Amino acid sequence: MRIITNANIIMPDHVIAGGTLWIADGKIVAIKAGYVAREAVDAAWSTAEWMDAQGFYLAPGFIDIHVHGGGGADFMDNTVPAFLTVAETHLRHGTTAMLPTTLTSEPEELLELFSVYELARERNTFGSRFLGLHLEGPYFAMNQRGAQDPKYIRNPDPKEYLPILERYHPIISRWSAAPELPGALDFGRAVRKYGILLALAHTDAVYEEILPAVEVGYRLATHFYSGMSGMTRRNAHRYAGAIESCFLLDQIDVEIIADGVHLPEPFLRLIHKVKGTDKMILITDAMRAAGMPEGKSVLGSLRRGTEVIVEEGVAKLLDRSSFAGSVATADRLLRTMINQGGVSLSEAVKMMTVNPARLLGLDHQIGSIAVGMDADIVLFDDHINIQHSLIGGELRYSK
Known part of the structure; x- marks a missing residue:
């Protein structure tokens, strides 16, 4: 389980400024506008990995x-x-x-x-x-x-x-x-x-x-x-x-x-x-x-x-x-x-x-940020310098 907050989330047709993404079992399970503090998360998510995106863009x-x-x-x-x-x-x-x-x-x-x-x-x-x-x-x-x-x-x-x-x-x-x-x-x-x-x-x-x-x-x-x-x-x-x-x-x-x-x-x-x-x-x-x-x-x-x-x-x-x-x-x-x-x-x-x-016929699984999609995501700055890459919610690269 992972929570990424304070991210500018690039959706298929708009950007959610300062949003929060919830990931469980390799899938995106929730997307919400606004910052979420660690102490505000309910007990079921208390053991989740926490990531403050620091205002970076979050994209598929x-x-x-x-x-x-x-x-x-x-x-x-x-x-x-x-x-x-x-x-x-x-x-x-x-x-x-x-x-x-x-x-x-x-x-x-x-x-x-x-x-x-x-x-x-x-x-x-x-x-x-x-x-x-x-x-x-x-x-x-x-x-x-x-x-x-x-x-x-x-x-x-x-x-x-x-x-x-x-x-x-x-x-x-x-x-x-x-x-x-x-x-x-x-x-x-x-x-x-x-x-x-x-x-x-x-x-x-x-x-x-x-x-x-x-x-x-x-x-x-x-x-x-x-x-x-x-x-x-x-x-x-x-x-x-x-x-x-x-x-x-x-x-x-x-x-x-x-x-x-x-x-x-x-x-x-x-x-x-x-x-x-x-x-x-x-x-x-x-x-x-x-x-x-x-x-x-x-x-x-x-x-x-x-x-x-x-x-x-x-x-x-x-x-x-x-x-x-x-x-x-x-x-x-x-x-x-x-x-x-x-x-x-x-x-x-x-x-x-x-x-x-x-x-490729895989748009039901990857390629966009939406509930139910694989949590294959990247975070980058304003100059598209990659900061983190995740596959199935697993952090595989950090700058």
């Missing part, structure tokens, strides 16, 4: 549905310590739940990762909780591969993905692919059969190819603007690319790397103007260098990854021809959206809590 824990690494580790390292390091690193920045995300790889490496994930999930008692895996690739358009290793990129093959889905669908929460590839619509139908979130990514698709993809269940644009086509010409005719299509189609939510580098201020404002708060999700897309000093690093696994350079707050290929993932953390995303994207604190928080929870 951040949910990162696209993250590769942090703290010097990457999920593709395929070790339990690497998984736990990433989870603990991002918890310090307010992420209480995440989808560990893969890169394109050999099939054997991916199968190994499934086993490691299950072990890591059992042993993860100090970091962000794992909500399931996000498979990013390997079914991508070669022209839009970005920093993905071209030797692993291929078209969807039912002999490969059907056995994966049949065996591992309980631990796969999301799969990203290019919808215009041969076999990508059948692949999409198979993914949606298991209730897995289906996203379009690293794609050269045009509007006429995205429409049927939406029909089979593609519902999210992976790192919007990055690795996707814009307006193009074919035989002198103009075609709307993936970017314009995602703006136009209400069925598609967009996730953005709001680090201020992948998408500078005009793009952040444009996306918000067109898609609106409810259709935007903030993601870090962080690689292993998140939370580490700038300099040389590795994108992907230490065994087979690509050497990159981290400078100016972003990871780049060594020839500086492309970004190679971000080094952002969740608190940085919120600051950027407020300071450059022109949104309110409540809107920015919604983009990293309510919206991703809804996409």
Whole structure:
């Protein structure tokens, strides 16, 4: 049992100034306006842990549905310590739940990762909780591969993905692919059969190819603007690319790397103007260098990854021809959206809590502060510096 008082509680549609939150058995059981003194609590709560929030903001824990690494580790390292390091690193920045995300790889490496994930999930008692895996690739358009290793990129093959889905669908929460590839619509139908979130990514698709993809269940644009086509010409005719299509189609939510580098201020404002708060999700897309000093690093696994350079707050290929993932953390995303994207604190928080929870079908459990919800919460100051992170009411991080 825990009582947190003197907190500015960020609700889905308003802020309770100086409010109090009651937690029992990992759940939120009461929310009230006003400060509550310890001596005023009835006998049933006399043994509760007491926390004076000192006027900090109290928000739902951040949910990162696209993250590769942090703290010097990457999920593709395929070790339990690497998984736990990433989870603990991002918890310090307010992420209480995440989808560990893969890169394109050999099939054997991916199968190994499934086993490691299950072990890591059992042993993860100090970091962000794992909500399931996000498979990013390997079914991508070669022209839009970005920093993905071209030797692993291929078209969807039912002999490969059907056995994966049949065996591992309980631990796969999301799969990203290019919808215009041969076999990508059948692949999409198979993914949606298991209730897995289906996203379009690293794609050269045009509007006429995205429409049927939406029909089979593609519902999210992976790192919007990055690795996707814009307006193009074919035989002198103009075609709307993936970017314009995602703006136009209400069925598609967009996730953005709001680090201020992948998408500078005009793009952040444009996306918000067109898609609106409810259709935007903030993601870090962080690689292993998140939370580490700038300099040389590795994108992907230490065994087979690509050497990159981290400078100016972003990871780049060594020839500086492309970004190679971000080094952002969740608190940085919120600051950027407020300071450059022109949104309110409540809107920015919604983009990293309510919206991703809804996409994953978990909005009945996490993503907002309400009676009956899991007590996954964070406290931060006016500059979104994380002071405390709690998961299921348990204090897992204090500054």
